[in-house]
Amino acid sequence: MIISKTPLRCSFFGGGTDFKDYYENSRFGYGSTISTALNMFVYITVNRKFDDKIRVVYSGNELVDSVDEVKHNIIRNALKITGIEKSIEVIYMADIPLSSAGIGLASSSALAVGVLNALHAYKGEHVSAETLAREACHIEIDCLGQRIGIQDQFAVACGGFNQYKYNRDGSVSVEPIICKKENSDSLKENLMLFFTGLTRDSRKILNEQQQTIAQKMDGLDNLVLAVNRVYQDLVDGSVDNWGYELDKAWQIKKRFASGVSTPMIDEMYSSAKNAGALGGKILGAGGGGFMLLYVPAERQAAVEEALKDYRKVDFSFEPLGSRIIFSD
Structure with missing residues (x-):
């Protein structure tokens, strides 16, 4: 059994400059945000299932025979990325109501990062915060076609109180806020x-x-x-x-x-x-x-x-x- 814990986030400044269409064309050569992770969390439990089925539990409850049958789009794509095809149970819990999508705390990105982290760990793989963030971006932007920026995935994967720079070449720098x-x-x-x-x-x-x-x-x-x-x-x-x-x-x-x-x-x-x-x-x-x-x-x-x-x-x-x- 594996349990991951992923924070939600509060974005202070710069939202919108993390969109690819902005930072690739910015006169500064980058977009930038300041955000902090919050002490509110998404929890993902992953466990081996006795039979070959896939069980996914959130506000709904799914029991299916194949990854393609999983209705939860983020969890379905996370299973595909990590190559897990059967005999798995994934349970999603959070400190906020699971029905409260769209509340501005990056709960969807926290789910994507958290389930990826748990599934990689289940396979015995340790991956970096940047890898988790980029895989979550791939799920939300490339696989699901969401027109969003990339600050949320990095903020919940990295945690802390940071300034992020989204560079024209696609790299992301993470600079902790240092002050008295x-x-x-x-x-x-x-x-x-x-x-x-x-x-x-x-x-x-x-x-x-x-x-x-x-x-x-x-x-x-x-x-x-x-x-x-x-x-x-x-x-x-x-x-x-x-x-x-x-x-x-x-x-x-x-x-x-x-x-x-x-x-x-x-x-x-x-x-x-x-x-x-x-x-x-x-x-x-x-x-x-x-x-x-x-x-x-x-x-x-x-x-x-x-x-x-x-x-x-x-x-x-x-x-x-x-x-x-x-x-x-």
């Missing part, structure tokens, strides 16, 4: 996370965003520049600038595709800012899921009261990426 501990602690203390109560199919938003990247290059360039600014702000201790920069980036992001925001989200965001939030954003593609806010400590009670109709979610940064936590 009091600066990073201050950042963490000033972040709040609320669940909007909305889930959405992000494919329509992402399709529109991907199709119009050529028309949005200036806005995406500004997001890359924001990544560089906020990194320096954190080093310098100007942590409150993260709040103002989140607000600027959110205003840019809302113009990338229809549906990124909604009247309800706009009202929720305005209520938070009126109560003292300096800025924030909807995580992921937009349209629902989780709202991240930067709120100075002395204003957090007021913001929580203003958003009392929404669920506040406590979280912390997670230093580790996908790993095997049990092998027998």
